[in-house]
Amino acid sequence: MRLSFFGATTLAAMLSINSVSAFADTKEITIWSWNIAAASLKTTLEGFNKLNPDIKVIVEDLGNQQVYDKTLALCAAGGEDLPDIVQFENFEAEMFWNRFPDCFTNLKELGYTSEIQAKFPDFKRVELEVGDVAYAMPWDSGPVAVFYRRDFYEKAGVDPATIKTWDDFIAAGKKVATANPGVVMAQADFNGDSEWFRMISNEQACGFFSGDGQSITINEPGCVSALDKIKQMKDAGILTAGNWNEKLQSSAGGTVASQLYGAWYEGSIRSNIPALSGKWGVYLMPSITSDGVHAANIGGSALAISNGSKNKEAAWTYLNYALGSDEAQISMLKGFGLVPSLLSSVKQPFVEETQPYWGGQKVWSDILATLPKIVPSRGTAFQSDADGIYKAVQTKYFAGGYPDAKAALDDAAQQIAVATGLPIAQ
Amino acid sequence: MHLRYRAAYGFLAPYLLIFAVFWIWPIISSFIMSFQNTRVNPWVFNPGATWGRLFIDPAFYNALKNTMIILVIQVPVMITLATIMAVLLNSPLLKAKGLFRFAFFAPVVVGEVAYAAVFRLMFNLDFGIINKLLLSIGIPAVSWFSETPAAMSLLIIAVTWRWAGYNAIIILSGLQSIPEDVYEAATLDRVSKVKQFIHITLPLLKPIIVFCVVLSIIGSMQLFIEPMLITNRGGPGGGTETLGLFLYRQGFASSNFGYASSIAYTMAVLAILISLLNMWIGREAK
Numbered sequence: 001m002r003l004s005f006f007g008a009t010t011l012a013a014m015l016s017i018n019s020v021s022a023f024a025d026t027k028e029i030t031i032w033s034w035n036i037a038a039a040s041l042k043t044t045l046e047g048f049n050k051l052n053p054d055i056k057v058i059v060e061d062l063g064n065q066q067v068y069d070k071t072l073a074l075c076a077a078g079g080e081d082l083p084d085i086v087q088f089e090n091f092e093a094e095m096f097w098n099r100f101p102d103c104f105t106n107l108k109e110l111g112y113t114s115e116i117q118a119k120f121p122d123f124k125r126v127e128l129e130v131g132d133v134a135y136a137m138p139w140d141s142g143p144v145a146v147f148y149r150r151d152f153y154e155k156a157g158v159d160p161a162t163i164k165t166w167d168d169f170i171a172a173g174k175k176v177a178t179a180n181p182g183v184v185m186a187q188a189d190f191n192g193d194s195e196w197f198r199m200i201s202n203e204q205a206c207g208f209f210s211g212d213g214q215s216i217t218i219n220e221p222g223c224v225s226a227l228d229k230i231k232q233m234k235d236a237g238i239l240t241a242g243n244w245n246e247k248l249q250s251s252a253g254g255t256v257a258s259q260l261y262g263a264w265y266e267g268s269i270r271s272n273i274p275a276l277s278g279k280w281g282v283y284l285m286p287s288i289t290s291d292g293v294h295a296a297n298i299g300g301s302a303l304a305i306s307n308g309s310k311n312k313e314a315a316w317t318y319l320n321y322a323l324g325s326d327e328a329q330i331s332m333l334k335g336f337g338l339v340p341s342l343l344s345s346v347k348q349p350f351v352e353e354t355q356p357y358w359g360g361q362k363v364w365s366d367i368l369a370t371l372p373k374i375v376p377s378r379g380t381a382f383q384s385d386a387d388g389i390y391k392a393v394q395t396k397y398f399a400g401g402y403p404d405a406k407a408a409l410d411d412a413a414q415q416i417a418v419a420t421g422l423p424i425a426q
Numbered sequence: 427m428h429l430r431y432r433a434a435y436g437f438l439a440p441y442l443l444i445f446a447v448f449w450i451w452p453i454i455s456s457f458i459m460s461f462q463n464t465r466v467n468p469w470v471f472n473p474g475a476t477w478g479r480l481f482i483d484p485a486f487y488n489a490l491k492n493t494m495i496i497l498v499i500q501v502p503v504m505i506t507l508a509t510i511m512a513v514l515l516n517s518p519l520l521k522a523k524g525l526f527r528f529a530f531f532a533p534v535v536v537g538e539v540a541y542a543a544v545f546r547l548m549f550n551l552d553f554g555i556i557n558k559l560l561l562s563i564g565i566p567a568v569s570w571f572s573e574t575p576a577a578m579s580l581l582i583i584a585v586t587w588r589w590a591g592y593n594a595i596i597i598l599s600g601l602q603s604i605p606e607d608v609y610e611a612a613t614l615d616r617v618s619k620v621k622q623f624i625h626i627t628l629p630l631l632k633p634i635i636v637f638c639v640v641l642s643i644i645g646s647m648q649l650f651i652e653p654m655l656i657t658n659r660g661g662p663g664g665g666t667e668t669l670g671l672f673l674y675r676q677g678f679a680s681s682n683f684g685y686a687s688s689i690a691y692t693m694a695v696l697a698i699l700i701s702l703l704n705m706w707i708g709r710e711a712k
């Protein structure tokens with residue numbers, strides 16, 4: 001570099017001075033993200049840098065829990081040293097705005113106009129905005145589906161189209177296990193998560209808290225039937241324990257026949273287990289009764305800009321491209337199965353295409369058709385408290401600590417009331 | 427003030443300043459915080475939300491119970507094992523003593539994150555070597571991470587694996603300080619090896635064993651990394667949540683600093699009580 005600079009002609013010298021000054025203008029922004037979400041952000045960079053060559057985006061994959069923990073600790077310490085952009089899961093996000101209202105920037109001051117806001121569905125925005133302040137921009141949502149091994153089901157003579165209720169699912173699970181020794185029907189993270197309960201209770205229009213976030217609803221009938229059904233599945237032996245990594249290991253190792261998760265799991269299966277291409281398929285989640293909605297949401301994220309960022313404008317430019325353009329949204333859907341919240345993106349032609357990995361199934365049009373049926377569910381600022389209590393109650397219930405699911409969730413509601421000060425809905 | 431004192435305090439000032447800012451102030455600040463509801467802006471005085479909650483919170487009693495279970499089961503098991511290991515290591519019949527001593531001590535040297543990851547793999551439900559071994563001798567696979575008693579046993583196994591060798595080395599040094607001629611005299615008097623162990627070795631080792639017990643109790647009270655990493659944040663559903671982890675969850679997952687501070691003070695009081703108990707037992711030993 002140096003040698004060529006000294007040996008160059010005046011013109012070349014001027015050119016290199018130009019490139020130096022261009023380098024000085026280059027802005028660098030850093031994003032904290034996790035797993036396939038981080039991988040999918042990287043797919044947007046090529047398109048973004050064509051439009052904005054002077055903004056360099058660095059995506060750091062810290063893992064889900066690490067992003068939450070580090071962000072919370074840094075916000076508590078005054079917000080220094082945060083990256084420019086942080087990923088939040090919607091249902092965990094409210095706690096941050098509630099406890100640290102100055103940790104993140106009001107995106108409206110950067111150009112997040114009401115026209116842009118209107119491009120996103122309300123259920124994705126409700127947890128991200130407090131009054132007039134918009135702390136984060138919606139990214140993806142997680143319409144729930146069952147991902148299943150076609151070959152395992154076929155061998156057992158199970159047609160997924162006939163699985164309408166969770167009882168059907170249990171019956172099918174027993175057949176699958178008999179026909180495929182060493183294979184279990186499905187896995188749930190009984191060790192550290194509450195995902196099955198959150199998915200099935202959301203399907204039954206129930207959640208930890210009411211829609212306005214002002215009362216506790218975890219002991220209402222929809223939630224009770226969800227917990228009851230999960231225990232039945234566990235007792236029937238068709239649902240065994242596995243955390244995030246173990247689920248992927250079992251899926252790759254061929255010891256599990258199905259996984260229930262948000263649509264973003266599509267990308268995890270496809271990118272982690274390329275060898276099983278063509279062997280997987282997707283069907284809609286069963287319900288308590290066959291005429292149920294067969295739709296729920298789990299996960300789904302948003303991006304926020306920290307108040308300590310030195311390049312807020314550049315960060316906003318990236319946000320508006322990655323989350324607000326069909327081009328970027330479709331590249332993330334294609335790459336890693338992140339379902340766009342951006343309303344216009346779900347009508348793009350790619351959605352109607354058959355997917356070779358999924359045995360030629362049009363998985364996206366199947367999964368996205370459930371979006372309008374999803375009942376919004378509110379995480380609230382007390383999500384972490386409620387989730388911790390629920391998990392303890394679930395473990396105790398499985399071990400026989402309560403006579404029935406209703407008694408278990410009544411106790412959970414009482415404990416959440418003690419921890420949060422919120423009333424139990426009457 | 428006398429010039430000498432002034433000069434002395436002048437030299438002490440940098441330390442005192444750091445001590446005041448980083449020790450005294452946090453202790454006072456967290457005490458004040460333990461009476462505040464820190465989940466509203468601005469924080470308000472409301473001991474009912476912190477101290478009041480502590481005494482009716484089942485999750486707190488659960489964490490206390492788990493810590494006590496580990497204390498009561500793991501510490502005696504580990505110290506017994508460590509004593510047996512030390513006696514075996516001290517045996518004149520043993521070859522390659524250096525190698526064995528190193529092997530027993532090695533677990534402490536391994537990084538906590540690495541050993542936690544290896545334990546998670548070994549005890550994996552479908553693919554772990556432990557379940558494969560159990561199956562091969564006809565015992566059904568154990569769901570180590572999702573059943574509370576299994577997870578608690580796993581935690582105790584892991585902590586014991588990590589620290590038994592360390593304690594064995596300390597006890598070994600105690601064994602080596604017991605003069606040989608005591609045993610020689612006993613052997614001449616035809617005292618059996620077992621009786622020698624019970625009536626000579628154990629009484630002479632007592633101060634060392636008490637020291638190991640005290641260290642282990644303090645360690646168990648502060649147990650954090652193993653339930654955090656091996657049983658995934660005290661899982662299943664708080665089944666292995668210790669006091670340290672409970673404090674962390676309240677402070678850094680629910681961002682409830684006031685409540686976390688009241689838990690911290692409760693832990694400090696418990697530690698003082700247990701230390702007093704230890705001192706009382708130690709005094710009796712004289």
